[in-house]
Amino acid sequence: MNDRELLSGCVEAATLAPSLHNSQPWRFRIVGDGVEVRADRSRQLQALDPDGRELMISLGAAVFTLRVALRAAGWIPGTSLLPDPGDPDLVARVSLLRPQEPSADARRLAAVISRRHTNRGPFTDAVVPADAVEELRAAASFEDAELIVATPASRLIICGLGRIAEERLRSDGGYRAELGRWTRGPRGRRDGIPATAFGPWDAMERLPVRDFGLVHPQLSGRPERFEPYPTIAVLTTVGDRVADWLRAGQALQRVLLVATRLGLSTTPISQPVEIPAIRETLSDPRTGRWAQMVLRLGFAQSASATPRRTLDEVLAPG
Structure with missing residues (x-):
């Protein structure tokens, strides 16, 4: 080769x-x-x-x-x-x-x-083991980021902020239109989110699940029971410039791959960091540490893959 x-x-x-x-x-x-x-x-x-x-x-x-x-x-x-x-x-x-x-x-x-x-469905009630949490934190640290696992008290705050963020996003017409563009398309589309990956709604409305029913009410899943005590973590970086965002992405993927290797399911929860005021609440600008992504971790049945563009579509001739 x-x-x-x-x-x-x-x-x-x-x-x-x-x-x-x-x-x-x-x-x-x-x-x-x-x-x-x-x-x-x-x-x-x-x-x-x-x-x-x-x-x-x-x-x-x-x-x-x-x-x-x-x-x-x-x-x-x-x-x-x-x-x-x-x-x-x-x-x-x-x-x-x-x-x-x-x-x-x-x-x-x-x-x-x-x-x-990404798994948008319910997780089991099983607790993520402490040694698995430490491996995930070490994975983030290896890429110059920090994974902060929420305490029971901070979990309530983060989930509450996530629900507020989701409600604010739902009220934005531009957001709804954009969501529609990335979840509609011809059969065989190789990007965007297919209906098979939408996931149900949290019957207890504890978790901020992305509401695809806004643009696809006919495909909106029935509410289901999600885990009552989810493991929630916030991925942070020192600094909030383009290079820090790229480092956050590398740390995120290392954490996600380590989680997959450990048999864990993951859900990136981006709504809380998509509203600037809420993101600042999750950050600590005094120390320069900024929240880049919120993650939900746990155990669940395997999720289906989302489509990918072909190599010819993404690799420039050379």
């Missing part, structure tokens, strides 16, 4: 990264012995993400997935974030530094890339 074939295979793995509304806002280009990762601004969600923060988190997740795939293929990757100040859409260059036998951890992470799916 030559370098281009190897890099193309790793790019294909990177396309399985999570993104807001499965928008897949990335483009890739193979240059020499490396891959350029570029932002596709045509896929930025203007109502939900006018500053591009979540777009960059999605791109950071793709960068991390590319790194894992390269490492599992037997290479130490070199990663340069925002390598060209004159080209802000070039968010990273990931290159082949030197060959090295992959570690067992790299192999395990790569093995679950295709099994990681």
Whole structure:
């Protein structure tokens, strides 16, 4: 296998990264012995993400997935974030530094890339073990982020803020229109959120579940009983610039892959960080630590995969 074939295979793995509304806002280009990762601004969600923060988190997740795939293929990757100040859409260059036998951890992470799916359904009442929580916190720390697991008291506050955020978003016509664009489309569409991934509504209205019934009332699921005491965590970074958002995305994907390896289901809950005032409440600007994503963790039946664009659609000719 030559370098281009190897890099193309790793790019294909990177396309399985999570993104807001499965928008897949990335483009890739193979240059020499490396891959350029570029932002596709045509896929930025203007109502939900006018500053591009979540777009960059999605791109950071793709960068991390590319790194894992390269490492599992037997290479130490070199990663340069925002390598060209004159080209802000070039968010990273990931290159082949030197060959090295992959570690067992790299192999395990790569093995679950295709099994990681957002689960919007109910979780069981089983408690996430303390040692699993510590592994997830270590995963975030490895990527220069912090995963703060909510206490029972702070969990109530976070879930309450999430419900307020969801209610504010529902009242925004631009949000509803945008939600419709990413959940409607022709059969066989390879992006967006299919009806199979919508998930039910929390019968007790404790958890801030994204309400797809706003634009698809005919597909809105019946309310179901969700876990009464969810494990909620907030992913934070020191700093809130573009580079910090990219680091948050890499940390998010490492946490999600480790969770998948541990048999955990995950739900990124982005509504609380999509309303600036609520996001600031979850952050600590005095210390420079900013909330980037809220995560729900637990045990559940496997969720179905969401579609992905083909390699030809995301990889520029080179």
